[in-house]
Amino acid sequence: MSLITAIKTTRPPAIQNVVSSLIILYILRNFCTHMSETHRARISEGILERMERLLTKVRTASLKSKNSGLRRKKSKEKQAASDPGDSKDAITTQPIENEHDELQPTKRVSRDFSISTTPPAIYGSTFSLAEGPELIAVEPLPKVSSRRSSMSKPGRKPSLQHVGFQSPELEPEEDYPAPVPAPGPAPSPARTDSTKTPKDHKGHRLPSIASLISNITSSRSNRPARVSRSTTTVRKLAAYKAVSDNFPTNRPAYIAIGSGSLMLQVVEKLSQYSYSQLADITFVSTGVASEHIMASYKLRPITSLSLLSPETKIDVYFDTADKVDDNLNCIRGRTGNLHLERMVALRSECFVCIIDYNKRVPTLFTMGKSMAVEITPESYFYAIKKLRAVGAIATLRHGEPVISGPCITQRGTYIIDASWPALGNADSEVEVLAEILKGLYGVVDHGLFYAGKGGWNGRPHKVYVGLSDGAVNSLG
Ligand SMILES: O=C(CO)[C@H](O)[C@H](O)COP(=O)(O)O
Structure with missing residues (x-):
């Protein structure tokens, strides 16, 4: 509001109305950018048409005003020439509209756009009425866009370049054309023309995209075939071997x-035995x-050890640690x-323990x-003390969530x-x-255990220890 008031107090009425309408319409147009594509297109077209008409009016009014101002100025000058003693007063009592005929170079009217008399050179969405003695352009202020798209605009540089940094990964390849081969012995393919080679802010030469890509591909092809397996795979291999061996x-x-996470694999492997092999187990x-x-x-599991007669021995027990x-002493029972x-x-x-190499410790x-x-x-x-x-x-x-209280087995x-400092190697410790x-x-x-x-x-x-290369080491 204060802006419109300022315009009212400083401009001729015709320009006041036009400029105010222009501002309102432009704000409306920006608002429209939040609408759907169809609505926006329809509304924007109408607004643009109106803006074109209004801007033409502005230009005409401005021209008229300027011409009348010039005429008045000339007549004042003539008057001053004929009466030099009044010249000072003539400047201070100049009609106010003369000041505004010369639009300020760039007058900001909102956060989102400015009215400018400078040529609309670089922004793709600049609306300009380039004809006429004064160029009036309504320029959206530069918006933050993706680095690649801002780079593609003529005359604009990516902001990081201003501090002397160029990222070779992001630069388009064409920015760094291949060097023209000099006459004489063929240059090494890795070398490029030093004037064209991108450099960092310290002047160090940066590699071109092509050389980076070729480095990556060549290092991949030289890399030995990957031999390590995932922990899940090596544990499964160990579980299968433990079952078939025992x-x-x-x-x-x-x-x-047992209750370790590998029990699924153990049971899976056991289930592969025939009905007759499993019948008496x-x-x-x-x-x-x-x-x-x-x-x-x-x-068919039994659910309690007390169902086993006192003299019964379990032939084999599969579990983890x-x-x-x-x-082969171990810590067990994380599962509770x-x-x-x-x-x-x-x-x-026979207790058969199945682990992966990560669980082996000295x-x-x-x-x-x-x-x-x-x-x-x-x-x-008492016990914790x-x-x-x-x-x-x-x-x-604790249970989950903690507020539910202790974990109950x-x-x-x-x-x-509970943890203690590392024990010594002797069984006695x-x-x-x-x-x-x-x-x-x-x-x-x-x-x-x-x-x-x-x-x-x-x-x-x-x-049975599953090793990183998929082999299974049997200890004991
Ligand atoms: O007592 C255990 C399983 O009965 C183990 O000590 C332990 O909890 C290992 O768990 P995971 O195999 O899931 O790492």
Whole structure:
């Protein structure tokens, strides 16, 4: 509003109306750019026509005004020549419209466009009425556009060039024409004319797109064939090999399936055996998840260890581990079924552990990972305090979301995730920690599966390690 008021106070009425209408129409036109294509096209056409007519009027009015101003000026000059003493007054009392006949070089009238007398040279959407003594152009202010499109406009440079930077990846190839070969010995194909070669702001020569592409393709062709496999693949290969190597031959047989993420692959492989090979096998699970997997493959699991007679031994137990050290001692039970896993392991003739190479460590706790310690809910405050007292960084495992409270296992117990500094290589170190944990009231079980002087405590008999190249290493 203040702009229109300013125009009113400083321009002749004809120009005031025209310029005000022009501004309103232009604002309307900009508003129209937010409308649908069809509406915009239709409305814009009408507006443009009106603008053309109005601008013609502006130009005519401006011309008339200027001419009358010039006439008045000349008559004043004549008058001043005849009466030099009045010349100062003549300048100060000049009619106000004379000032506005000369439009300001660039007068901003809104945030989005300006009215300018400068030639509309560079912006594609400039509306101009180029004929006449004064060039009046309504120029949209330059909008931020994609770098490539702004570069394609004649006379414009990408802004980064202003600080001396040229990105070879973004420059169009034609910006850097191939050098004309000089007479004489043929130049090396990698060299280009130094005057045409793009350079960075420090003057270092930048490679052309062609050379970058050729470098990439040649380095690809020289690259050795990729041999590493994904972790999922190598784990699956290890699981399949573990099953085929350890499928029991005696009948009746008992096979336990653990709670690790590879149990799907183990069950998948087992299901490939014939009906007669599977007929006399009883399957034992260490958790609800593996029970469901077995049931979906029609492997008929038993749901409780107590259904096995006291003298029954499980022929083979397949499961995973979190970490396995050089002596095959391991940390297990991240899934929270560690006590049942221990009981199954202790009743098994052969515990076959399946891992990928990422889980192999020289000594336990090397990687600073935590181990699950299963506790009774009642012992929580006491047990966590005691665990911290024996050097653990210990936290209660929460459910999801955290506000739902502690993570509660199938047996109604809690899990504390605890870590210690890396243990030494000797079996005794693992055994010492295990004995401390076993001696804490409230601790139901812990994740150390080991063999020490005191006896065998669930250390795997065999470990199948899926290696990065797809091979499977069998340990034990
Ligand atoms: O006790 C375990 C599975 O019964 C493992 O220690 C463990 O949780 C490994 O899980 P994943 O195979 O998913 O890495």
